[in-house]
Amino acid sequence: MRKIIESTFVTLDGAIAEPHKWSAPYWDAEHAAYAAKLLFAADALLLGRETYQNFAQVWPTRPSGDEYTDRINAMPKYVASTTLAQSDAIWNATILQGDTADAVRALKKQDGGDVLKFGTGSLSRTLLAHKLVDEYHLWVFPVVAGAxxxxxxxxxxxxxxxxxxxxxxxxxxxxxRLAPR
Structure with missing residues (x-):
């Protein structure tokens, strides 16, 4: 059975919005090594619609040759969305069909490695409510966003x-690193 691992950046005051504005000064070799460990332990990504659309605009345009970039671009992506159709799926993506919780339960029953989830929003709340995330990796940055x-x-x-x-x-x-009780 696969595990769902959520990796989320958060400020001291709980903000998750626009991490590119506050997280970059803290990225270093240690940060990269931990992120790579999570990514390479997984064999698929789980994303909500907004995270998927934002990532799909950026990651495929990054130059090949970097192991992290090549890995994230090659991995299958499972996208939870009530507004996207399968025809909207690009970048190795499959739109989850039907009830999100049921679709993620089915994904977890498949053979394979961990499924890494990036981003937070309604998908995170759904997964939390149904105890579908096996581990949360909450990266608390020493910064206050204020809003x-x-x-x-x-x-x-x-x-x-x-x-x-x-x-x-x-x-x-x-x-x-946290898990549901």
């Missing part, structure tokens, strides 16, 4: 998680 979409905005119920471990990077990023 913006918050992690799990709109989550209707309390969701308790258990700490699996932490990794502290020299840049000040603390990565919390």
């Amino acid at each position: 913006g979409t918050r992690l799990f905005d709109g989550q209707p119920d309390v969701a308790h998680l258990r700490l699996l471990g932490t990794t502290t990077l020299a840049s000040g990023i603390v990565i919390h």
Whole structure:
């Protein structure tokens, strides 16, 4: 059975919006090594519509030859969307059909490696509500955004998680590994 691993960047004040504006000063070799470890342990990506569309505009245009770029571009992508049709799928993508929770449950039952999920939004809330994420890797950056979409905005119920471990990077990023209780 496959595991769903969510990797999300978040500020000290809980913001997740526009990480390109606040996270880049902290990217270094240690950051890259942890990100690569997650990516290379997975054999597919799970993305919500907005993350998928944003990534599909950028990643395929990056030059080939970098292992991380080549890996992310080659991996199959599963996209949760109520507005995209299969004909909108590019960049090795498959649009999940039907109920999202049911589609992700079926994806988890398939043979294969971990499925890495990037981005947060309604897909994250759905997965949290149905306890479909096996591990969260929340990268807490030592920065305050002051405003913006918050992690799990709109989550209707309390969701308790258990700490699996932490990794502290020299840049000040603390990565919390969590799982549903």
